Amino acid sequence: MGLNAAIAAKESNPALKVVVIEKGVVLMGASLRNAGFACFGSPSELIDDLKTRSAEQVFKLVEKRWKGLLALRSLIGDKAMEYEGLGGYELFDTEDSFKESVEAIAGFNKEISAITGEKETYRVTDEKINQFGFKGFSHMLENRCEGQLNTGKMIRALISKAAEADVILMNGLEVKDFKEEQDGVLISTSWQSFKAKHILFTTNAYTSQLLKDVEVKPARAQVLITAPIEGLKMKGAFHYDKGYYYFRNVGQRVLFGGGRNLDFEGETTTELETTDKIQSALEKMLSEKIIPGIHYKVEHRWSGIMGLGVGDKSPIVKTISPRVHCAVRLGGMGVAIGTLVGQEAAAMVLQQL
Numbered sequence: 001m002g003l004n005a006a007i008a009a010k011e012s013n014p015a016l017k018v019v020v021i022e023k024g025v026v027l028m029g030a031s032l033r034n035a036g037f038a039c040f041g042s043p044s045e046l047i048d049d050l051k052t053r054s055a056e057q058v059f060k061l062v063e064k065r066w067k068g069l070l071a072l073r074s075l076i077g078d079k080a081m082e083y084e085g086l087g088g089y090e091l092f093d094t095e096d097s098f099k100e101s102v103e104a105i106a107g108f109n110k111e112i113s114a115i116t117g118e119k120e121t122y123r124v125t126d127e128k129i130n131q132f133g134f135k136g137f138s139h140m141l142e143n144r145c146e147g148q149l150n151t152g153k154m155i156r157a158l159i160s161k162a163a164e165a166d167v168i169l170m171n172g173l174e175v176k177d178f179k180e181e182q183d184g185v186l187i188s189t190s191w192q193s194f195k196a197k198h199i200l201f202t203t204n205a206y207t208s209q210l211l212k213d214v215e216v217k218p219a220r221a222q223v224l225i226t227a228p229i230e231g232l233k234m235k236g237a238f239h240y241d242k243g244y245y246y247f248r249n250v251g252q253r254v255l256f257g258g259g260r261n262l263d264f265e266g267e268t269t270t271e272l273e274t275t276d277k278i279q280s281a282l283e284k285m286l287s288e289k290i291i292p293g294i295h296y297k298v299e300h301r302w303s304g305i306m307g308l309g310v311g312d313k314s315p316i317v318k319t320i321s322p323r324v325h326c327a328v329r330l331g332g333m334g335v336a337i338g339t340l341v342g343q344e345a346a347a348m349v350l351q352q353l
């Protein structure tokens with residue numbers, strides 16, 4: 001978000017001096033640790049959202065995710081971030097949840113065709129369950145418009161874009177405090193203090209450490225990736241159990257994340273750790289349902305911290321006081337909406353310069 005907003009600000013006004021401050025030597029945030037799904041909503045996720053929000057709100061967010069992905073792809077280019085439109089899939093192992101989703105897809109396709117231009121975004125593809133080598137799933141829905149990308153390469157490209165635009169990047173520097181003054185904001189960091197005309201907080205899950213009244217709840221998500229598996233059959237991005245589990249192929253590897261629902265309390269944290277409880281649940285599902293009967297080795301495990309709302313999935317983009325602004329709470333969809341929301345945030349700040 002910070003890089004996207006900085007690039008957009010410099011594109012609008014090249015004379016501005018824009019500095020991005022990051023506490024990690026490399027980015028410590030979710031942006032470098034996520035699963036790389038370029039997604040805008042699975043049927044069960046939309047059904048869930050419609051229980052608490054109006055159809056207009058739900059499809060507006062779908063549109064934002066879709067347009068956000070187009071904005072990201074146009075900014076970086078598919079090749080630089082290895083974007084692949086391999087499709088997305090939602091898997092079901094109970095008839096009830098499948099029935100509810102399959103009954104909803106005709107209506108969803110109608111709504112979403114106006115957004116994606118695709119007549120049949122979602123469709124039943126049960127025949128691919130065996131083709132992909134899964135076991136224990138009875139049904140599968142395909143989303144033809146979903147894709148996946150290499151998160152590390154996306155960030156590398158954003159850093160290059162920012163540097164090309166003459167954005168100053170300062171890593172390994174933590175903002176400790178700030179004080180709004182008449183003519184600017186005094187920013188105290190772990191190194192020294194700076195004065196800026198305006199500050200835009202893009203601190204996502206860590207926001208409440210500096211902005212007490214902005215409600216963003218940290219939510220850790222854990223992931224693992226296998227070593228390459230010869231003859232891996234699955235291709236695409238997969239969602240299961242209302243999105244609590246997600247996996248995709250990365251070439252011949254499987255990247256698998258989720259399981260936060262096994263320990264909501266323990267995972268409400270900013271600690272970048274993995275736990276046996278969740279990692280062993282991921283491995284069990286991997287062995288039994290996703291690549292059953294196949295020998296694999298887990299090569300890496302990691303976690304990242306998302307910033308969630310309480311009962312609200314929308315990001316917060318607002319001016320808090322004349323020179324202090326924020327663009328935070330990207331939930332589990334920052335890859336999709338980050339570029340667009342970054343552009344909105346930059347425009348908001350620029351209007352007030």
Ligand SMILES: Cc1cc2nc3c(=O)[nH]c(=O)nc-3n(C[C@H](O)[C@H](O)[C@H](O)COP(=O)(O)OP(=O)(O)OC[C@H]3O[C@@H](n4cnc5c(N)ncnc54)[C@H](O)[C@@H]3O)c2cc1C
Pocket residue numbers: 001002021022023024027028029030031032033034035036037038039173174175176202203204205206210220221222223257303304305306307327328329330331332333334335336337338
């Ligand atoms: C495991 C995992 C999987 C995910 N999968 C997907 C996915 O497949 N698709 C998708 O769309 N989204 C996914 N997400 C969500 C997505 O990664 C986030 O929504 C997005 O990265 C948020 O971007 P951001 O820039 O707002 O926050 P972040 O990337 O978290 O950046 C905030 C930055 O602020 C820095 N910071 C915080 N406090 C300070 C301070 N005081 N001083 C200086 N720097 C500070 C942090 O170090 C951090 O780098 C996933 C998230 C996780 C954790």
